[in-house]
Amino acid sequence: MRRDLHAHPELGFEETRTASLVAEKLRQWGIEAFEGIGGTGVVGVIKGKRPGSRAVGLRADMDALAIHEETGLAYASAVEGKMHACGHDGHTAMLLGAARYLAEHPDFEGQVNLIFQPSEENVEGALAMIGDGLFERFPCDAVYGLHNTAGMPNGHFATRRGAMMAAGDFWSVTFRGVGGHGGLSPQLSTDITYAQAHFVLGLQGIIGRNVPPLEPAVISVGYIGGGQLASPNVIPAELVLAGTARSYSDEVRDTIERRIAELAYSTAEAWGCGAETHYIRGSCALINQPAQVDIAVAAAEAVVGAENVDDALRPTTGSEDFAELSRRCPGAFMRIGNGAAADGAFHAPHTPFYDFNDAIIPDGIRYWVNIVRRELGHASDSAQVPG
Template sequence: MPVRDRIRELQPEIAAWRRDLHAHPELAFEEYRTSDFVAAKLEEFGLEVHRGLGRTGVVGVLRAGRGGNQAIGLRADMDALPIQEANEFAHRSTVPGKMHACGHDGHTAMLLGAAKYLAETRGFDGTVNFIFQPAEENEGGGREMVQDGLFERFPMAAVYGMHNWPGMPVGQIGAMPGAVMASMDNFEVAVRGLGTHAAMPHLGRDPVVAAANLVGTLQTVASRTIAPTDAVVVSVTQFHAGDTWNVIPQEVVLRGTVRTLSPQVQERMEPALKRICDGVALACGVEMTLAYHYGYPVTVNSETETRFSREVAGAVVGTDNVRMDLSPSMGGEDFAFMLKERPGCYVWVGNGPAEGGCMLHNPRYDFNDDAIPVGVGYWAELVERALPGR
């Protein structure tokens, strides 16, 4: 694998940063130590550092060559998850109930490594904006950075992101055009009936039966409302009802998530869920109130930037190791907010086998430090090709 010698030399140092970040995880919008760590490193490398976008976000600006108007953005996410880590290695989480179970420690470390390498070599002509984003996990830090003026304050022609991918061998990179990650919306349904004695159900209106009926009927959204060629997932993930054995409760609350791979289909989901709630409520003689919360849009890679990313990846790992056959993921990703504002590409970088729990959002997950040269090499090659020096 043609990884540059200097990047290989930097790997132990970058891995040490990554393990330090892993040991000190912080949740969405609480990334104070992480932001301090990132800002200090960027300043040490000689970058111009900006803080406060998206509350705890950091942007490092590096100019080289003639410092012309050409500019691109590279993005990494910084937050951890509310999971109790089950690993026992030396760099395991020191914070109870929090861990880097998605590899954002690795993403941050690799982008820092790229910043250090490019600050040393400056083999490009233009401006690179290194975007360290908070709150990717559910809270929409990408949206907040955009709302805080990311693209107005740091003009850029395109923006690029990456995520480690367990189950794909280290040394492979996946780059697919179009929808690569699903939209992510949440819903809550309050089902109100008439509580009564469990032995006398005819005297009340049972919200439990109505809610159970709703769980199954919601699946007709995917099977009968949306075309079979359009991917849709409707999952009820919470069912809250009752306090004791012999009482039919007054109210049941259901919560869940909706995922799609099309912005047009995403727009149809709230009306579809409301229609089903109204129908089941009428049939069961109860009241249902739907609260639908729009979360992340579909993550859509632009065609031109995806072709470019494949060329970059091929130069780093070889064309045979560039995956173009991967199916989109129904997971959500708030890099989608940045891709709505600028063209770009979100790639997957192989993290090795997923056995033993080394899969995303698992308490035994750990980022694979062997992937560091691949990620840093990809960023370096991308910058030098997107902003060619003279």
């Protein structure tokens, strides 16, 4: 299944084939499946044999990336310009494997909600499912996520309590002025290139002077466009900049959004031109709840041993829209090692040579089953999961 998914990648909110395959497999194993949640999302429901009112959510992402695959694998992408370059094919396969096992061994209390989410790469899928009534239709007392990490050894897990990943936002600024001849009469223009240059330099002042020193935050410029390369003697009348901003607290997030706009408008005014700003909030910061981390760590230790589980993983400024699920329901996000070569080399995700490591699928399945046993059964149950 993993390699079939890999050969047929679909971008965010286009996962019709993937969602159909997931729903088909769930129903084949006697699991009630609900399709079309948040567009192309799927939720499977497994009820335990034991009486109980608690419910736990297990989430896997399904979407691929707009990247041309260059792995040369026999099961490489059959779709030009699209590939599973982040391992979501493997995440889906692991949760399907756990679903099959839990359906065959429903010796737990309450209910398991299997959340197959679309469009994680665009950080829109979680909110789409939430907006479509995910937690109203499938209430959860706790929710868990699992993602592979390239370079982390096979057979290892890692997580942390508290802040683990940053909020990921996007911003753009358009400067508009009067263009002109840069060689003959530059004094007749309102040169927006001056405005953008001072604006870009000023961005880091937001981090250095408006954000508290102990609060992590990043502002980066990823795009600058204006004028025509074929006409370098023409001062452009419009110039666009765009970038990303990362932060961990709502207060810092608010400060960055406000100060980018203030800096753009004041810089434009200083150089006699105008500015228009847009700030788009992506997923919020991913904050793991201690109680759920304790359960996740215990579940991972039951699979690979305590010596192979790190519960103090260093936080990153990457973003992950599982954060939107865990903001509304207590949750924990876990990393599973995707392995590396003997010399330590590996292909990073979001690159044309990346591939999910099939060897970690069994550990991922056992991890999911152990989460259920610890959340909805007895702690000793986790030891009964086959090795």
